[in-house]
Amino acid sequence: MSKLRFEVITAAFGKKAVNVPAATERPSKYYATKVFNREKMFKYLPGEVYAKLVDVIDNGAPMDISIAGAVADGMKMWAIENGATHYTHWFHPLTETTAEKHDAFIEHDGKGGVIEEFSGKLLMQQEPDASSFPNGGIRSTFEARGYSAWDPTSPAFLMDDTLCIPTVFISYTGEALDYKAPLLKSLRAIDKAATDVCRYFDKNVKKVTTYLGWEQEYFLVDEGMLLARPDLLLTGRTLMGHDSAKNQQLEDHYFGSIPERVSAFMRDLEIEAMKMGIPAKTCHNEAAPNQFELAPIYEECNLAVDHNMLIMAIMKDVARRHGFRVLLHEKPFKGVNGSGKHNNWSLGTDTGTLLMAPGKTDKDNLRFITFVVNTLAAIYRHNGLLKASIMSAANSHRLGAAEAPPAIISSFLGSHLSSVLDHLENTTDDVVRILSKRELRLNIPQIPELMIDNTDRNRTSPFAFTGNRFEFRAVGAEANCASAMIALNTAMAEQLTIFKQEVDTLIEEGQTKEDALVTVIRKYIKYSKPIRFDGNGYSQEWREEAARRGLDCEASAPLVFDRYLDPGSVRMFAKMDVMTETELRARNEIKWEMYTKKIQIEGRVIGDLALNHIIPTATKYQSSLLDNIIKMETVLGKEQGDALSVENIATVKEIAFRVSEIKRLVEVLVERRKVANRIKEEREKAIAYHDTVAPMIEEIRTHIDTLEMMVDNELWTLPKYRELLFIV
Numbered sequence: 001m002s003k004l005r006f007e008v009i010t011a012a013f014g015k016k017a018v019n020v021p022a023a024t025e026r027p028s029k030y031y032a033t034k035v036f037n038r039e040k041m042f043k044y045l046p047g048e049v050y051a052k053l054v055d056v057i058d059n060g061a062p063m064d065i066s067i068a069g070a071v072a073d074g075m076k077m078w079a080i081e082n083g084a085t086h087y088t089h090w091f092h093p094l095t096e097t098t099a100e101k102h103d104a105f106i107e108h109d110g111k112g113g114v115i116e117e118f119s120g121k122l123l124m125q126q127e128p129d130a131s132s133f134p135n136g137g138i139r140s141t142f143e144a145r146g147y148s149a150w151d152p153t154s155p156a157f158l159m160d161d162t163l164c165i166p167t168v169f170i171s172y173t174g175e176a177l178d179y180k181a182p183l184l185k186s187l188r189a190i191d192k193a194a195t196d197v198c199r200y201f202d203k204n205v206k207k208v209t210t211y212l213g214w215e216q217e218y219f220l221v222d223e224g225m226l227l228a229r230p231d232l233l234l235t236g237r238t239l240m241g242h243d244s245a246k247n248q249q250l251e252d253h254y255f256g257s258i259p260e261r262v263s264a265f266m267r268d269l270e271i272e273a274m275k276m277g278i279p280a281k282t283c284h285n286e287a288a289p290n291q292f293e294l295a296p297i298y299e300e301c302n303l304a305v306d307h308n309m310l311i312m313a314i315m316k317d318v319a320r321r322h323g324f325r326v327l328l329h330e331k332p333f334k335g336v337n338g339s340g341k342h343n344n345w346s347l348g349t350d351t352g353t354l355l356m357a358p359g360k361t362d363k364d365n366l367r368f369i370t371f372v373v374n375t376l377a378a379i380y381r382h383n384g385l386l387k388a389s390i391m392s393a394a395n396s397h398r399l400g401a402a403e404a405p406p407a408i409i410s411s412f413l414g415s416h417l418s419s420v421l422d423h424l425e426n427t428t429d430d431v432v433r434i435l436s437k438r439e440l441r442l443n444i445p446q447i448p449e450l451m452i453d454n455t456d457r458n459r460t461s462p463f464a465f466t467g468n469r470f471e472f473r474a475v476g477a478e479a480n481c482a483s484a485m486i487a488l489n490t491a492m493a494e495q496l497t498i499f500k501q502e503v504d505t506l507i508e509e510g511q512t513k514e515d516a517l518v519t520v521i522r523k524y525i526k527y528s529k530p531i532r533f534d535g536n537g538y539s540q541e542w543r544e545e546a547a548r549r550g551l552d553c554e555a556s557a558p559l560v561f562d563r564y565l566d567p568g569s570v571r572m573f574a575k576m577d578v579m580t581e582t583e584l585r586a587r588n589e590i591k592w593e594m595y596t597k598k599i600q601i602e603g604r605v606i607g608d609l610a611l612n613h614i615i616p617t618a619t620k621y622q623s624s625l626l627d628n629i630i631k632m633e634t635v636l637g638k639e640q641g642d643a644l645s646v647e648n649i650a651t652v653k654e655i656a657f658r659v660s661e662i663k664r665l666v667e668v669l670v671e672r673r674k675v676a677n678r679i680k681e682e683r684e685k686a687i688a689y690h691d692t693v694a695p696m697i698e699e700i701r702t703h704i705d706t707l708e709m710m711v712d713n714e715l716w717t718l719p720k721y722r723e724l725l726f727i728v
């Protein structure tokens with residue numbers, strides 16, 4: 001075995017679990033110790049300032065600039081008492097990571113020394129040197145001015161020695177350069193539209209909050225082994241690697257006990273998450289070997305998105321402490337389940353009602369049906385856009401890979417809810433009678449049925465109803481959840497707005513409120529029917545059926561991004577005041593550019609590895625076979641020697657063929673990259689990368705994976721799947 005491979009495998013085997021001291025206190029004691037939450041605001045802010053800030057956070061009251069100074073003072077005092085020396089505006093640029101620029105809390109004191117300083121102005125707004133963040137042409141680089149502005153609705157927190165202040169990131173001309181700004185706008189839009197609709201059922205509702213509960217899947221790989229795989233290190237996925245003889249067939253990992261090294265990591269991660277105020281609730285094994293999941297209790301959507309960004313960063317740090325690396329790529333291993341991030345999404349009122357949960361009374365159930373049907377209508381109208389919101393170079397490997405939903409958005413309701421909708425659609429009874437007969441009511445015996453349905457949906461539906469929420473399962477593990485949430489919230493806000501106008505019109509025309517509601521609900525049950533699918537989403541029949549139903553079936557990522565620029569999407573984002581056409585265009589430029597770069601890097605990496613790992617190794621093995629053949633001839637004579645070397649001679653020839661194919665294909669790949677690189681428009685370039693470059697990577701891989709099975713294991717330099725996936 002190559003020396004490096006041998007060493008990293010042996011080292012991985014020998015690693016002991018890091019000792020994570022059992023938390024001496026209960027989680028409730030250390031929970032949120034690193035967060036400037038209400039408790040600390042109350043302690044560190046003057047009473048009046050505290051009250052005003054809470055009003056901003058809870059009720060969306062306008063930020064009163066005059067309190068910023070006092071808030072900054074309080075934050076600084078708390079941060080310094082807890083060991084902070086720096087502060088940063090923390091934001092989510094369009095690169096799917098977070099960005100921060102750390103400044104020390106110091107200013108000259110005018111007497112030759114320094115004092116710790118942090119003003120309201122610095123809290124409110126800053127100008128990061130942002131020329132290197134993608135902006136899709138909104139800011140030309142010589143006018144690289146954007147600013148970050150404080151988001152008081154997400155609490156500041158401590159990362160190591162730095163006070164992090166969640167912010168939006170905006171260009172000087174007002175366009176969003178991040179995910180948070182449009183997310184906040186989409187949350188405002190849905191609040192308004194949903195509150196209006198809620199008031200048909202309950203006049204006391206003043207505010208609707210969007211909730212998000214994400215489930216983060218990830219792989220752990222031993223750090224030493226990962227470092228011996230340049231493809232994993234540089235692209236986040238394996239570009240080559242033959243299937244392990246055993247992978248997930250036995251499904252023994254899913255229910256299996258967690259190895260000690262991993263459980264130490266998980267315990268550490270959970271404690272760190274709790275300190276950050278992330279209510280980590282479940283950690284468990286996933287379907288694939290070395291694949292795991294972390295899910296917190298759901299939270300307000302903006303906060304949940306920030307917490308997900310944070311947890312991805314924390315995971316990476318904690319993993320290193322335990323000699324692991326975290327893989328968040330959607331498809332790190334071919335032939336093994338990829339990783340997603342289920343986004344559980346729901347709406348709730350300030351009066352404590354979850355709008356997508358069935359209730360006890362007929363009125364509750366009419367409200368429940370109203371919100372479910374409007375959700376279906378929204379995702380049906382914008383199914384292509386929703387797919388665009390979760391699409392990326394990496395996630396496209398996972399979607400449709402017979403483990404995750406295909407690149408087609410549909411919704412699973414379960415047989416019970418489906419039959420309720422069918423009944424409502426088809427009944428000739430008048431509505432008030434339906435209600436008085438309580439046919440919409442979910443009584444106890446029917447609940448188990450709903451549970452069974454919920455197990456079904458776990459397999460194939462990208463957007464499943466799960467009892468009191470919808471679960472958007474197609475989101476990628478590495479993605480910023482905000483992308484999916486912006487599209488979903490805005491589509492829902494638009495649909496609720498249309499719904500309300502139609503109901504109001506019928507009421508004005510003399511219908512009762514209940515009749516009007518049911519009339520419009522029926523219309524949207526019919527309208528959204530094509531999006532409802534309870535069958536097997538992995539099947540080929542479904543792909544055909546979905547195309548017949550007119551659902552968006554495009555699978556090429558660069559073309560899927562076009563859906564953002566459909567007239568219906570542009571109109572929707574503008575009408576709901578979430579994004580302008582300029583912003584949408586700029587964002588798409590970035591999506592195409594990122595797509596191209598990802599494939600470009602993969603193309604380079606596989607080319608390098610093929611030429612300096614694979615071919616030399618295969619040739620070495622080939623030489624040893626030739627050596628053996630010659631020795632056989634020398635000892636036994638040419639005729640007999642060759643006769644006994646038939647197999648080896650065939651292998652020598654096959655290696656020669658594979659090697660020359662790999663060389664040829666790498667040349668083709670390089671050539672095609674050059675052609676694509678000359679294309680000026682980002683969209684066309686991304687399409688060229690998708691259509692001409694990406695397929696070469698797969699072709700080259702096929703030859704490499706065959707060689708891996710032929711060449712002497714002793715000589716192979718790269719850790720194999722069985723090692724990457726089974727050693728922890």
Ligand code: ADP
Nearest residue numbers: 211212213214295296297298344345346468469
């Ligand atoms: P499963 O793996 O079956 O989908 P989990 O319990 O792992 O279920 O995850 C469920 C996730 O859904 C958790 O993050 C949970 O907090 C979240 N969740 C539960 N109820 C709601 C809700 N009403 N709105 C949003 N998220 C929710």
Ligand code: MG
Nearest residue numbers: 215342458471
């Ligand atoms: Mg789930």
